[in-house]
Amino acid sequence: MKNKARGWQVITEWLAAHDRQPFVFQEEAWEHYIQGRSGLVNAPTGYGKTFSLFLGSVIDWINQHPKDYKQKTKNGLQMLWITPLRALAKDIARAMIEVLEELDMPWQVGIRSGDTPVSTRQQQKKQMPEILIITPESLHLLLGQKDYPKVFTTLTTVVADEWHELLGSKRGVMVELGLSRLRGLAKGRAPLRVWGISATIGNLDEALDVLLGKPDPTAVIVRARLDKQIELQSILPDEIEKYPWAGHLGTKLLPKALPIILNSKTTLIFTNVRSQTEIWYHEILRQCPELAGAIALHHGSIDMELRVWVEDALHEGILKAVVCTSSLDLGVDFRPVDTVIQVGSPKGVARFLQRAGRSGHQPGAVSKIWFLPTHSLELVEAAALKAAMKEQLVESRMPVLLAFDVLIQYLMTLGISDGFHGAEIWEEITGTFCFRDMTEEEWQWTLSFLTTGGEALYSYDEFKKLEREDDFYICRSRQLALRHRLHIGTIVSDAMLKVKFISGGFIGVIEEGFIARLQPGDAFSLAGHTLEFVMIKDMTALVRKSKAKRAIIPSWMGGRLPLSANLGSVLRRTFSEAMSGNTTEPELKILQPLFNLQENLSHVPKDDELLVEKINTQDGFHLFVYPFEGRLVHEVMATLLAYRISKRQPITFSIAMNDYGFELLSDQEIPVTDEDVHELFSLENLSTDLQTSVNATEMARRKFRDIAVIAGLIFQGYPGKHKANRHLQSSASLLFNVFRDYDPQNLLLRQAFSEAFFYQMEEARLRESLERIYNNKIIITEPAQLTPFCFPIKVDSLRESLTSEKLADRIKKMRPQF
């Protein structure tokens, strides 16, 4: 295998034999690779990016070491493969071993992650495999071992797999920092070759920059020159007039989805919410009992073992359908899946594409995805998604900047292994994308915070973590080192209780708050089982099987993904099209009666218009506004508007919002007219108005909790031992106050505020949308009754104050007739 033609041939043959398209390593890319360049490979999921890159690098190695090929040699660690998912690590390892066998290469492939057994770890300590697949957290744990540089002396290549998944998060920052150290260790040798593997995102160039840290003019992006064909079809109700105007469940359309499931080999049904998967699972079985045993459900609060069982069953093709949340979004491909149903809004174009890509894995096959709306208006999203996909309006992943919490954790990691020299690490860190704008002053603050505890905590010894000897920093406390190892990582979880059968066997986790409301004997549902709650013991909820007909579905406090900016803007455009009358989209056609009603009662906004509805009901005076900017932006915008209106005249509001718009409700007439409505959206005095109206301190306080945990200021207790969430929250709050009062320059405090502005208020997006609205036409209507647009928002705001029974009554009364 001396020449590249032979190498290329091996790759092509292998990929073809394994049903994957050999498009990634084109001649040109291969050339880049063997010249030792770094870069980024981009292609849709399931198209063999991983394998092409892997084969390419192995064959390149063979070319460079022709004599060692096929010999059992101890080469040491050659390649580090970073993956965000443990499950993915296993998949990749399996495929790699297969490839190596075929090439007759006696290389070892190892996995290093949380579930790597101790014996394997010790084995690896003695001798590293040639290829190590690792998570970002485990990489940092390696960097926290004594003599860690020895492990990496032979390393030539690092691959960041699923880089788009890590990029926008603090886990991505961990990768950046890890890479900076590995590059530092490689100084004096051939520079590390670093490759990213990424699905399509809006900012691929930036993704490469983040991976590289310092610009590298020779680095390349290898793009797949193919368009994955995706076909979207909506599941339409027979009579749109009878389909709900609000809601998020979608079970009314299940009878229409069932034939699709029955006619497919294997179907994935994606929902947005964990409780929703439980509800759908039960509902499917109720309507189609013959599916018992052939369907399963999968979400993040179901015990790992059960999930793995479901995943294996998917691989083997023995399941007819799996109801799941985005826990099945990542990496691992399930070939038997031929049909995907998305229930409700996917909230973003990228996520939708990814889910669609779960079907039709075979090269050239069309991925088909069904969209099942949970309320009428959501059908517009289907039409918008089609347009967005056609135009490739995939969202960007914004890299995290200046995450001082992660930096502090990292420095401590280096401190507990061999210690570090300030100047050397400063050099490396400012070479990362995340910290390239860090000032010398900030660096000095960080070091002094770690050695003294900073201005507020200097009198507490436990915060003097590192000892300083000239420019050398090291942690000499075994106790602190131990604690630190337990806290490496950036994922801060909420306190959950495990659920276990009395007879043995874990089922999953639920929130403390949910179980606190249960009485022994109550029935609830988890992982598809109906369970009877027996008691709590050792922070575990013990249950037995129940035959109860009615069971409470647990709810989990999860994230609230807002509608993405991309999807929002296409959505606004789609409304314009819907009213143009010459649309061919079935989703828009079927909605025509609804649009007509909206137009008669009020107005359907065009692309360059903002609709404001003033409605009086027995509840009071409502102002509905529809920017289609996602709920986070709406929340802040609503608060801002309420404040600006109240400056005109004393008035109080209650606020409600969803992804499409928001509501201000008052008991007095709301003073907004055509003449003065524009100035409510003005950028003038925006910062001061925001500071007065939005409680930024409270938002920052909430953000600070994670920051304090990541920076290692709060000890979360030993594994297995429970520490109530309350304690965590209160100690974080305490620290927040202490910093605010005694150390206002504290960088972690500052970070909490900037995270609140960036992630919670989405300040940049808020500004953009205000500017857009300010330059748009604003149409104020005064409908005589609630409109299809405002209905979902109104229902949401009622839900908080009413029981579901009363709510159903109220909704019946509220709903206007066509």
Add this chain to the structure above:
DNA sequence: GACCTGCTGCGGTATG
């Protein structure tokens, strides 16, 4: 009888 919202991911000790 139902117009029930709120995702995902990782990691770890020590003694007999």
